[in-house]
Amino acid sequence: MNKGFEPNIVGFACNWCSYAGADLAGTSRIKYPPNIKIIRVMCTGRVTPAFILKSFQNGADGVLVAGCHPGDCHYIAGNLKCEKIMDVVKRLVGILGIGKERLRLEWVSASEGGRFADVVTEFTEQVRELGPLSGKSQG
Amino acid sequence: MEEVRIGVFVCDCGSNIAGFLDVPEVVTYARTLPNVVFAKENLYSCSETGITEIKNGVKENNLTRVVVASCTPRTHEPTFRSACVEADLNPFYFEMVNIREHCSWVHMQDREKATDKAKDLVRIGVAKAALLEAQESIVANVNTRVLVIGGGVAGLTAAVSFSRRGFEVVLIEKERKPGGRLNDLYMLYPYNIKASDVIEQKISDATSSPLIEIHTSSVIKSVKGYVGNYEVCVDVDDGKSLDISCGVIVVATGASVLEPWGLYNYDGQNIITQLELEKRLKRGDLSVGSIVMVQCVGARIEKRNYCSKICCMTAIKNATLIKEANSGTNIFILYEDIQCYGVEGEALLRKAKEVGVRFVNCDTAKPPAMGDRSIKVYHQALGREVELRYDLLVLSTPMIAREDATALSRLLRVPTDESGFFLEAHVKLRPIDFATDGIYLCGSAHWPADVRESISQAMGAVARASIHLTRGFVEVDPIVSTLADEDLCVGCGLCAALCPYGAIEIIETPKGKKANMISVACKGCGVCGSTCYHRAIKMNHFSNEQISAQIAAVAGS
Ligand code: SF4
Numbered sequence: 001m002n003k004g005f006e007p008n009i010v011g012f013a014c015n016w017c018s019y020a021g022a023d024l025a026g027t028s029r030i031k032y033p034p035n036i037k038i039i040r041v042m043c044t045g046r047v048t049p050a051f052i053l054k055s056f057q058n059g060a061d062g063v064l065v066a067g068c069h070p071g072d073c074h075y076i077a078g079n080l081k082c083e084k085i086m087d088v089v090k091r092l093v094g095i096l097g098i099g100k101e102r103l104r105l106e107w108v109s110a111s112e113g114g115r116f117a118d119v120v121t122e123f124t125e126q127v128r129e130l131g132p133l134s135g136k137s138q139g
Numbered sequence: 140m141e142e143v144r145i146g147v148f149v150c151d152c153g154s155n156i157a158g159f160l161d162v163p164e165v166v167t168y169a170r171t172l173p174n175v176v177f178a179k180e181n182l183y184s185c186s187e188t189g190i191t192e193i194k195n196g197v198k199e200n201n202l203t204r205v206v207v208a209s210c211t212p213r214t215h216e217p218t219f220r221s222a223c224v225e226a227d228l229n230p231f232y233f234e235m236v237n238i239r240e241h242c243s244w245v246h247m248q249d250r251e252k253a254t255d256k257a258k259d260l261v262r263i264g265v266a267k268a269a270l271l272e273a274q275e276s277i278v279a280n281v282n283t284r285v286l287v288i289g290g291g292v293a294g295l296t297a298a299v300s301f302s303r304r305g306f307e308v309v310l311i312e313k314e315r316k317p318g319g320r321l322n323d324l325y326m327l328y329p330y331n332i333k334a335s336d337v338i339e340q341k342i343s344d345a346t347s348s349p350l351i352e353i354h355t356s357s358v359i360k361s362v363k364g365y366v367g368n369y370e371v372c373v374d375v376d377d378g379k380s381l382d383i384s385c386g387v388i389v390v391a392t393g394a395s396v397l398e399p400w401g402l403y404n405y406d407g408q409n410i411i412t413q414l415e416l417e418k419r420l421k422r423g424d425l426s427v428g429s430i431v432m433v434q435c436v437g438a439r440i441e442k443r444n445y446c447s448k449i450c451c452m453t454a455i456k457n458a459t460l461i462k463e464a465n466s467g468t469n470i471f472i473l474y475e476d477i478q479c480y481g482v483e484g485e486a487l488l489r490k491a492k493e494v495g496v497r498f499v500n501c502d503t504a505k506p507p508a509m510g511d512r513s514i515k516v517y518h519q520a521l522g523r524e525v526e527l528r529y530d531l532l533v534l535s536t537p538m539i540a541r542e543d544a545t546a547l548s549r550l551l552r553v554p555t556d557e558s559g560f561f562l563e564a565h566v567k568l569r570p571i572d573f574a575t576d577g578i579y580l581c582g583s584a585h586w587p588a589d590v591r592e593s594i595s596q597a598m599g600a601v602a603r604a605s606i607h608l609t610r611g612f613v614e615v616d617p618i619v620s621t622l623a624d625e626d627l628c629v630g631c632g633l634c635a636a637l638c639p640y641g642a643i644e645i646i647e648t649p650k651g652k653k654a655n656m657i658s659v660a661c662k663g664c665g666v667c668g669s670t671c672y673h674r675a676i677k678m679n680h681f682s683n684e685q686i687s688a689q690i691a692a693v694a695g696s
């Protein structure tokens with residue numbers, strides 16, 4: 001149904017784990033779909049609800065937030081603070097009709113290049129299935 | 140406002156990038172982006188030639204911002220920042236776009252899509268570059284006085300080592316005299332050295348040093364400041380309070396030993412802990428016919444699910460000493476598992492068996508039951524219950540976190556783990572540092588440690604702390620939070636509560652309560668910036684405006 005649709009995906013990745021995991025996917029030459037564009041932040045604790053909502057407003061069909069596994073955050077627990085915030089934002093995007101399936105929080109370590117590629121591939125396909133966000137009501 | 144003149148340099152990385160996407164097309168595209176006045180292809184941006192091309196590009200085109208689209212900033216950002224500095228540009232006027240790890244290497248199969256994505260990534264980088272601001276690195280002096288909290292073997296070792304390096308030390312001990320746990324102990328495994336010899340030597344080294352000031356019966360009341368400049372208030376023995384300025388702090392507060400009330404009819408008389416046995420051995424008033432020791436009492440259970448590491452060796456050492464002094468004594472050690480790591484540990488276990496200490500392996504599912512002056516235990520090897528008579532029942536209980544550890548952890552703003560022990564910054568990379576710069580830990584405050592481990596950790600903590608003390612200053616990456624708009628701040632304190640490094644304090648100002656950012660202590664995580672609902676906080680180099688511009692650029696082709 002959504003053939004030919006290329007979703008636009010914004011990724012927020014923390015510098016210490018997930019951005020490094022994405023780097024490792026690169027050095028290991030692991031293929032994944034090119035739809036994601038990564039914005040580097042020092043920690044997922046930096047990601048605000050406004051960033052997520054702005055991404056959707058600006059044409060993102062999906063947003064992936066990727067940080068260190070619990071216990072591994074470079075700043076002790078920024079990732080857990082992010083998790084709490086994302087729980088709320090997920091509910092919010094649900095209410096706004098964007099759909100909470102379009103927002104994903106994942107833990108990817110610096111050594112999980114393969115996992116980074118898997119997560120991105122799987123999320124891209126999920127968003128492709130959901131179809132374009134524009135055209136739907138966006139609040 | 141100054142004109143923003145952005146130069147974009149796109150790297151071929153030989154064929155690593157140019158082999159899988161159309162670099163000239165990306166360069167041409169870059170020229171169409173707002174504020175971009177110059178764009179160029181480099182064969183290798185990071186090579187001598189590439190760097191020269193960037194520096195010349197800056198000079199010849201009066202560039203005010205530089206974007207390099209190449210590999211990952213995690214390895215190459217410092218190189219390009221230095222190039223900017225050499226071209227008289229602030230290093231934070233530089234933005235890096237990753238079109239290798241995040242693009243050419245992962246989209247090798249589709250040249251067209253890889254090229255498109257590289258353009259997107261360059262557009263996003265340029266959007267941020269336009270909003271970049273100059274930053275100056277933050278430098279603060281370091282007070283070379285040291286505070287050591289805890290006067291046991293770890294704290295004394297640390298204090299003496301600091302003094303030998305020429306640093307002044309203030310040592311705070313809670314009890315009436317220094318020495319800590321070793322004051323109670325008899326012999327130390329693995330070589331049966333007298334605990335009193337060790338600790339007396341340490342105490343005399345410390346008290347004879349003109350650089351060490353010891354305060355006993357003293358308790359920390361408050362801690363303010365950051366690495367290099369801590370202000371600590373202490374209640375000292377004579378009821379007065381003492382203000383200490385210091386640059387670094389070492390936590391060496393030790394641990395407690397569990398008193399197993401309610402377990403195995405513990406009474407402190409005939410049923411005692413291994414620690415109480417040590418005290419009796421030290422006093423030399425032990426004459427009994429039969430001793431039964433029980434390992435892991437109150438340890439490795441659901442509530443306290445860890446192994447205290449030193450109790451097996453302690454029990455084996457004490458049993459062997461008693462047996463050697465009086466071979467007529469019957470000694471049984473009941474255990475589930477024995478932990479005698481290392482060559483010396485194994486040798487001691489073998490020796491204990493040789494001198495006739497009897498080991499009984501119990502079944503966790505069938506725990507020992509108390510009789511009258513006897514203990515009944517299911518003997519795994521015999522496959523039946525045996526009843527062991529005792530004159531003295533010795534319970535090996537674990538070290539537990541001190542009750543006051545939580546209070547101290549709050550004062551210092553450092554974390555404890557789920558068992559209440561102090562938690563290091565990183566289990567492998569920074570095992571004796573706290574995440575907060577300038578605070579270190581050693582000995583059993585961190586985790587049950589024997590004397591040898593406590594001493595090595597203390598020496599390690601001194602070595603770590605000395606990095607700051609010998610340099611004399613701390614320099615911090617300026618990616619920190621700032622209170623951008625004091626008027627917006629309502630002093631709610633949310634940011635201060637969430638900062639993992641104590642880098643924010645709430646202060647009274649003429650305009651009321653306001654947040655005060657202690658930049659040298661800030662690590663730049665951004666948590667405060669994303670939680671301040673009043674938007675009073677700004678994160679340097681990762682500001683709301685900069686990230687929002689990146690977000691807007693994702694779609695805005
Ligand atoms: S969270 Fe914001 S408003 Fe509250 S104290 Fe911190 S800076 Fe001020």
Ligand code: SF4
Nearest residue numbers: 638661662664665667
């Ligand atoms: S950025 Fe992080 S470390 Fe710095 S003050 Fe804010 S919460 Fe603390």
Ligand code: FES
Nearest residue numbers: 014043067068074
């Ligand atoms: S640094 Fe990776 S989530 Fe905090």
